[in-house]
Amino acid sequence: MATQLSSKEDYESLLDKYDTWMFDCDGVLWRGDSPIDGAVEVLDILRKRGKLNQYPRKRLLFVTNNATKSRKNYKGKFDKIGAQVTVDEIYGSAYAAAVYISSVMKLPKDKKVYVIGMSGLEEELREEGISFIGGTDSADNTLETFTLANFTLDPDVAAVLCGLDTRINYTKLSKAFQYLTRNPGCHFLVTNEDSTYPTADGLLPGAGSISAPLRFALGEDPISIGKPAKTMLDCIQAKVNFDPARTIIVGDRLNTDILFGQAGGLATLLVLTGITSTKDITGPHASSIVPKYVTDSIGDLRALRSG
Amino acid sequence: MATQLSSKEDYESLLDKYDTWMFDCDGVLWRGDSPIDGAVEVLDILRKRGKLNQYPRKRLLFVTNNATKSRKNYKGKFDKIGAQVTVDEIYGSAYAAAVYISSVMKLPKDKKVYVIGMSGLEEELREEGISFIGGTDSADNTLETFTLANFTLDPDVAAVLCGLDTRINYTKLSKAFQYLTRNPGCHFLVTNEDSTYPTADGLLPGAGSISAPLRFALGEDPISIGKPAKTMLDCIQAKVNFDPARTIIVGDRLNTDILFGQAGGLATLLVLTGITSTKDITGPHASSIVPKYVTDSIGDLRALRSG
Numbered sequence: 001m002a003t004q005l006s007s008k009e010d011y012e013s014l015l016d017k018y019d020t021w022m023f024d025c026d027g028v029l030w031r032g033d034s035p036i037d038g039a040v041e042v043l044d045i046l047r048k049r050g051k052l053n054q055y056p057r058k059r060l061l062f063v064t065n066n067a068t069k070s071r072k073n074y075k076g077k078f079d080k081i082g083a084q085v086t087v088d089e090i091y092g093s094a095y096a097a098a099v100y101i102s103s104v105m106k107l108p109k110d111k112k113v114y115v116i117g118m119s120g121l122e123e124e125l126r127e128e129g130i131s132f133i134g135g136t137d138s139a140d141n142t143l144e145t146f147t148l149a150n151f152t153l154d155p156d157v158a159a160v161l162c163g164l165d166t167r168i169n170y171t172k173l174s175k176a177f178q179y180l181t182r183n184p185g186c187h188f189l190v191t192n193e194d195s196t197y198p199t200a201d202g203l204l205p206g207a208g209s210i211s212a213p214l215r216f217a218l219g220e221d222p223i224s225i226g227k228p229a230k231t232m233l234d235c236i237q238a239k240v241n242f243d244p245a246r247t248i249i250v251g252d253r254l255n256t257d258i259l260f261g262q263a264g265g266l267a268t269l270l271v272l273t274g275i276t277s278t279k280d281i282t283g284p285h286a287s288s289i290v291p292k293y294v295t296d297s298i299g300d301l302r303a304l305r306s307g
Numbered sequence: 308m309a310t311q312l313s314s315k316e317d318y319e320s321l322l323d324k325y326d327t328w329m330f331d332c333d334g335v336l337w338r339g340d341s342p343i344d345g346a347v348e349v350l351d352i353l354r355k356r357g358k359l360n361q362y363p364r365k366r367l368l369f370v371t372n373n374a375t376k377s378r379k380n381y382k383g384k385f386d387k388i389g390a391q392v393t394v395d396e397i398y399g400s401a402y403a404a405a406v407y408i409s410s411v412m413k414l415p416k417d418k419k420v421y422v423i424g425m426s427g428l429e430e431e432l433r434e435e436g437i438s439f440i441g442g443t444d445s446a447d448n449t450l451e452t453f454t455l456a457n458f459t460l461d462p463d464v465a466a467v468l469c470g471l472d473t474r475i476n477y478t479k480l481s482k483a484f485q486y487l488t489r490n491p492g493c494h495f496l497v498t499n500e501d502s503t504y505p506t507a508d509g510l511l512p513g514a515g516s517i518s519a520p521l522r523f524a525l526g527e528d529p530i531s532i533g534k535p536a537k538t539m540l541d542c543i544q545a546k547v548n549f550d551p552a553r554t555i556i557v558g559d560r561l562n563t564d565i566l567f568g569q570a571g572g573l574a575t576l577l578v579l580t581g582i583t584s585t586k587d588i589t590g591p592h593a594s595s596i597v598p599k600y601v602t603d604s605i606g607d608l609r610a611l612r613s614g
Contacts, residue, residue, distance in 0.1 A: 141450055142450075143448055143449075143450060143474045143476065145473060146473065146511070148506055148508035148509050148511060149507075149508045165477075166452060166453065166477040167450045167476075167477065168475070168476065168477055168480075169450065169474075169475065169476055170472075170473040170474065170475055170511075170512070173475075173512050173516065174511050174512060177510070177511065177512050178509075181510070195523055195524050195525075195526065196524055199455055200456075201455040201456045202455050202485075202489075203484070203488070204453070204455060204477075204481050204484065205477070205480050205481060205484050205520050205521070205523075205524040206524065208523055208524075209480065209519075209520035209521070209523045209524040210520065212516075212519035212520045212522065212523035213512050213516035213517065213519045213520060214512075214516070215519065216502055216512075216515055216516045216519035217502050217503055217512040217513065217515075217516040219502065
């Protein structure tokens with residue numbers, strides 16, 4: 001059973017145990033465009049704590065599955081709510097997907113990716129020097145009838161990458177399906193598999209729902225980059241030196257954030273400001289995924305205020 | 308193992324055994340707009356055979372999962388290829404879905420259906436007197452951003468019905484998701500679950516792929532109307548008196564047509580002019596779904612020509 005935290009001593013003990021703090025963003029630090037009460041102050045408190053001779057005293061990392069935004073877009077979002085965060089503290093599944101394609105898959109320079117996704121995903125691919133088609137291209141953002149006879153298969157497409165795309169349509173799905181079935185060895189990648197996407201006003205279908213048609217049509221599971229997949233942790237570990245035993249991830253979702261932490265040997269802190277509610281973790285229908293700690297909101301850590 | 312048919316005697320024996328002949332359409336009688344060679348002649352031969360004192364001598368029924376067309380649309384398609392078929396010989400999943408909603412679900416008259424689908428599906432709902440929203444409504448056929456705050460939930464929507472919709476988009480998926488999660492007891496129905504859709508130029512994502520995002524976001528399977536579901540057979544049995552032991556279904560798809568026949572106690576004849584190829588039914592990777600008979604094409608039955 002998860003340990004419920006509530007007192008200043010509870011949070012102080014957490015600070016003693018963990019130096020690297022990973023945060024999910026949607027549902028933890030904000031919901032849509034509304035910051036969670038106290039989130040900015042808590043990030044500020046954490047930055048000021050820790051051993052004086054250690055730099056950074058506490059390392060903060062922001063690990064998000066939302067692939068509609070690039071790290072730079074995210075930096076802008078942090079700026080807007082008044083949180084001091086640098087681009088290299090941000091790990092998004094769009095960035096991790098681009099790193100995976102260039103460094104793990106080692107996509108040859110003359111090959112390209114067919115993208116179902118938005119400008120943030122394209123920006124990360126561009127920064128990694130990956131050629132792509134599809135995405136925000138107006139030719140693919142249409143509700144006009146898709147006619148297979150008029151479609152020319154690009155033989156250089158060696159991967160389909162699918163993230164949350166709120167302009168999803170039959171042309172994009174059909175083109176992706178052609179590449180995956182007709183270009184031999186074409187890889188099927190998804191940024192993440194979140195079934196839903198939390199907005200300030202409620203839930204909408206998530207990235208996993210956008211790739212679900214391809215998964216269903218192919219009868220095949222994609223390679224997933226974001227939490228809970230280890231690919232995301234590999235991407236962070238390639239850039240940051242941290243001790244998993246002294247690392248904690250704060251998240252709102254059991255089957256992404258908490259599972260990700262557990263698979264990577266990190267401690268896990270569930271907050272109840274996003275997807276998961278008390279009934280999901282207690283009682284007869286509780287999930288089999290049990291976080292190490294629970295607190296109502298990241299704002300609870302304001303108890304750590306000095307004095 | 309399936310019995311391979313090839314001689315005139317093979318087909319004559321089939322005619323002796325079966326009075327009611329059910330035909331799948333896409334991949335059996337035509338591919339896209341191209342009729343399968345000999346299909347029209349074979350339908351004609353079958354109509355002329357059988358016991359003289361029996362009417363109809365041979366009963367022909369056309370059982371299709373394609374819900375983009377109404378029975379009237381289908382009649383037009385038969386007319387175009389020169390086949391004499393009446394509307395009441397045609398059973399489409401759009402029609403069966405409408406019958407299911409009015410006769411089995413017994414949707415109250417003040418309730419309505421949210422539709423993801425095309426005009427043929429709407430036509431069948433209208434003919435059964437079922438109120439609906441969504442579908443071809445221009446407000447829902449858009450790639451504009453869907454904003455939950457601007458959406459008003461219609462409390463009278465008691466079911467979401469999803470079929471193949473080549474104008475699928477995030478607004479439709481988001482609205483359907485709201486009804487299914489926020490209107491208590493809202494039913495989740497799909498016309499059929501074909502993963503792919505055969506066109507003259509190749510495969511495209513099918514109706515099952517269109518509903519896959521909702522299934523994934525909800526973590527819940529829908530009620531499926533079309534083959535192989537028994538709902539389709541129930542719909543036919545409510546209108547037509549036939550003896551399953553003297554009925555055969557001719558189809559191109561193992562997991563819809565052949566499974567449907569087997570579940571209903573019908574004989575099954577697989578043709579290889581659509582989705583299924585020889586390698587799917589023979590050798591080490593053969594499907595576990597085994598048809599009773601196989602012939603290359605419906606056109607093979609031209610061997611029955613008199614003389």
